[in-house]
Amino acid sequence: MNRRRKILASIIILISAFWIWYYGHMVYDEIFGNSSIIYCFRPPLFVSILNSFLAVFGTFIGIKVFQNQLELKKGLLITFILIILIFIIDNFGYQLL
Secondary structure, eight states, X not given: OHHHHHHHHXXXXXXXXXXXXXXXXXXXXXXXXXTTOOOSOOOOHHHHHHHHHHHHHHHHHHHHHHTTSSOHHHHHHXXXXXXXXXXXXXXXXXXXX
């Protein structure tokens, strides 16, 4: 059970690290204006920043599960909710303006 917890916590951390990289790259391109990349769809800046913060929160959840400070079921539930929330914000966040 402990090995399973560590593997799933590592997967949570890797998914969150990818989100941080992806949305951080979007924020960087938006702020510093990398004109060499043309996006078909670029979310507004506040959507990318909000998703970056949610990804950092997901990383902390993964670390807490890895250190046995948070139950595996709660960690997976919070991660699943974050995935849904990031999907909704990413697809419908432009309507918040």
